[in-house]
Amino acid sequence: MRIHQHQQQLIVHAPAKLNLFLRVLGKRPDGFHELRTLFISIGLYDTLTFALSTTDEISLTCTPGTRSLANVDLPTDSRNLVMKAALLLRQATGSNGGASIELTKRIPVEAGLGGGSSDAAATLVALNQLWNCGLTIAELHGLASRLGSDVNFFLESSLAGLGSGRGEATRPVTLPDPLVFVVIKPPTGLSTKEVFTELNAPLLEISAASQDGELPKTVAGLAALVRNDLEEPARRLNGDVDQCLAALEREDVLAAAMTGSGSACFALCRSPDQAQSLTDRMRALGLGEVFLVEAAI
Numbered sequence: 001m002r003i004h005q006h007q008q009q010l011i012v013h014a015p016a017k018l019n020l021f022l023r024v025l026g027k028r029p030d031g032f033h034e035l036r037t038l039f040i041s042i043g044l045y046d047t048l049t050f051a052l053s054t055t056d057e058i059s060l061t062c063t064p065g066t067r068s069l070a071n072v073d074l075p076t077d078s079r080n081l082v083m084k085a086a087l088l089l090r091q092a093t094g095s096n097g098g099a100s101i102e103l104t105k106r107i108p109v110e111a112g113l114g115g116g117s118s119d120a121a122a123t124l125v126a127l128n129q130l131w132n133c134g135l136t137i138a139e140l141h142g143l144a145s146r147l148g149s150d151v152n153f154f155l156e157s158s159l160a161g162l163g164s165g166r167g168e169a170t171r172p173v174t175l176p177d178p179l180v181f182v183v184i185k186p187p188t189g190l191s192t193k194e195v196f197t198e199l200n201a202p203l204l205e206i207s208a209a210s211q212d213g214e215l216p217k218t219v220a221g222l223a224a225l226v227r228n229d230l231e232e233p234a235r236r237l238n239g240d241v242d243q244c245l246a247a248l249e250r251e252d253v254l255a256a257a258m259t260g261s262g263s264a265c266f267a268l269c270r271s272p273d274q275a276q277s278l279t280d281r282m283r284a285l286g287l288g289e290v291f292l293v294e295a296a297i
């Protein structure tokens, strides 16, 4: 995330993510799934503005920043992870701070792009500063993991991170560059919970919880790791995902996969020129909203 102070306000650009690979090792006794994943922060952003309020009220407004989000229900109550994060921070610190929060949403929802999680991480960082709570980054990580499995990655503000556990244990890694992606978000979305249920994964075996190795140093090496174990159940649940992946798999790209629990899919391209021509062709096919993005914080 990138934070700017403008007069009394904090403005945060909260990025989306892709899971370059996502391996499910098995179902854990707590019902979550043990994962190994590579998160990559990409240049597609929600924007959040935080201002102190004169009362102890926390108000949230949510404005669609793209046409495709115009008809989507964007809750502004405690169903929204921004509000959940604000309330959790207040509860954890005993602060009675108020805030007026404006969220401009551009990251598609139910897409596996981590938009809600990134917004939640932005809220923890911004309100910790605005309310002078003084929580350390380690303490913020503790709150982040209670909000969702992807929030910790965004808290790091790193370009890439290896995730383990249920995804919440992340460690920053460096990437070869340039990484250029075309992302397609089909008109329909997917629920994370439903995709994991459809996967019907076996129980985790302790021996499967292996250690991570080193990441490859080249883009081609990284491309060889692209794979998402949630793709099969997502394709079964949502025909749009199947169509998007089939369209990308026909292309001469380095790799193509779904991100997170879907429904968005991406191609890792050979060059910016290839990404541009692929973007034009995918837009012409009308499979969904198409973004040309690079790895970016």
Ligand code: C5P
Residues within 6 Å of the ligand: 031, 032, 033, 034, 035, 147, 148, 149, 150, 165, 166, 167, 192, 193, 196
């Ligand atoms: O953590 P998050 O809120 O993103 O998870 C949503 C749901 O996805 C969880 O309630 C759980 O059913 C499922 N999930 C899982 N294993 C994970 C992450 C999520 O089973 N590692």
